[in-house]
Amino acid sequence: MTLLVVSGLTVRDQAGTVLVEDVSFTVEAGERIGLIGESGSGKSLTALAVAGLLPPGITATGTALIDGVDIIAAPVDMISASEKARTGVRGKIVSTVFQEPLTALDPLMTAGRQIAVPLRRFRGLRGSALRAAVGAALDEVRLTDTDRIAGSYPHQLSGGQRQRVAIAMALACRPRLLIADEPTTALDVTVQAEILDLLDSLVAAHGSALLFITHDLPVAARVARHTHVLRSGRIVESGPIAELITAPVHEYTRTLVAAARRFDAALEGLTRD
Numbered sequence: 187m188t189l190l191v192v193s194g195l196t197v198r199d200q201a202g203t204v205l206v207e208d209v210s211f212t213v214e215a216g217e218r219i220g221l222i223g224e225s226g227s228g229k230s231l232t233a234l235a236v237a238g239l240l241p242p243g244i245t246a247t248g249t250a251l252i253d254g255v256d257i258i259a260a261p262v263d264m265i266s267a268s269e270k271a272r273t274g275v276r277g278k279i280v281s282t283v284f285q286e287p288l289t290a291l292d293p294l295m296t297a298g299r300q301i302a303v304p305l306r307r308f309r310g311l312r313g314s315a316l317r318a319a320v321g322a323a324l325d326e327v328r329l330t331d332t333d334r335i336a337g338s339y340p341h342q343l344s345g346g347q348r349q350r351v352a353i354a355m356a357l358a359c360r361p362r363l364l365i366a367d368e369p370t371t372a373l374d375v376t377v378q379a380e381i382l383d384l385l386d387s388l389v390a391a392h393g394s395a396l397l398f399i400t401h402d403l404p405v406a407a408r409v410a411r412h413t414h415v416l417r418s419g420r421i422v423e424s425g426p427i428a429e430l431i432t433a434p435v436h437e438y439t440r441t442l443v444a445a446a447r448r449f450d451a452a453l454e455g456l457t458r459d
C-alpha cells in the first residue's frame with residue numbers, strides 16, 4: 187500500500203526563488219526512505235511540505251498525497267488541503283521528529299503533560315488510562331526513572347532525554363509515517379547511536395514507515411533503505427542505500443561517499459595512534 191506520493195513538489199520563497207524543484211518520490215507502508223544531501227539542499231523544506239508545516243512566506247506547488255485508507259476517508263494533499271485537514275493527518279497518520287527537540291517541546295510543560303496531549307486528543311484517553319499510556323510511551327523510548335522524567339520540564343533533561351521524549355510524543359499516536367529530520371545531529375556520538383537504534387527498533391515494532399533526512403551518509407545507512415540524494419533542491423540520484431554507497435553514479439553522490447570514507451579513514455588513523 188502506498189502511503190505517500192510526492193509529485194512535482196516545488197518550493198519557493200517570497201521572492202519566487204526556487205528552493206526545491208520538481209521533487210517526486212513515494213513511500214510505501216512500512217518502508218524506510220532516506221533523503222540525503224548537504225546543508226541547504228532542500229531536505230528540510232521537502233519534509234516540512236510533506237508534513238504541511240512550511241513556514242510563512244514559503245509556498246509549494248505539486249502534490250504530497252497522504253493515503254490513510256482506513257483512518258481517513260480520502261487521501262489528503264498536504265500541499266493544498268485546509269489546515270484542519272492537515273492537522274488531522276498530522277495527529278493520526280504522520281508525525282515528525284526534528285533536529286532540536288526543544289523546538290518540539292513546550293518549555294513550560296512537563297514531559298508527561300506534553301506526551302499526554304496527543305494521547306488525549308487523538309486517542310481519546312483520560313484519567314488512569316492516560317497516565318498509564320504516558321508511562322508506557324516513556325518506557326518504550328527506553329527512559330528509566332519515568333516518574334521523574336514525566337514530572338520534569340524540558341530544560342531539566344539532557345539532550346538525549348529530550349529527543350527520547352520528542353520521539354515518544356511523535357510515536358504516541360502510532361503514526362503510519364514518521365518523518366525524522368536530522369534527529370541525531372545535535373547529539374553527541376554515543377547518544378546519536380542509541381537514538382538511531384531506538385528509532386530503528388520502534389519503527390520496526392510499530393510497522394511505521396520512515397522518511398529519514400540527514401546530511402550524513404553513514405547515519406542514513408543505519409536506518410534507511412531506498413534513498414534519494416538531493417542537491418540544490420533536486421533529486422540527482424535514487425536507489426538502495428547500499429548501492430549508492432558501493433556504486434554511486436552521480437558525481438555529487440560520489441563526493442558524499444568519498445567524504446564519508448575520508449572521515450572514516452581519519453577516525454581510524456586517530457584510534458590507531
Ligand SMILES: Nc1ncnc2c1ncn2[C@@H]1O[C@H](COP(=O)(O)OP(=O)(O)OP(=O)(O)O)[C@@H](O)[C@H]1O
Pocket residue numbers: 199205223224225226227228229230231232241244401
Ligand atoms: N524560511 C525560509 N525562507 C527563505 N529561504 C529558506 C527558508 N528555509 C530554507 N530556506 C532556503 O532553502 C534552501 C533549502 O533549505 P533546507 O532547510 O530545506 O535545506 P536542508 O537541506 O534541510 O539544510 P539543513 O540541513 O542545513 O537544514 C536553503 O537555501 C535555505 O537557505
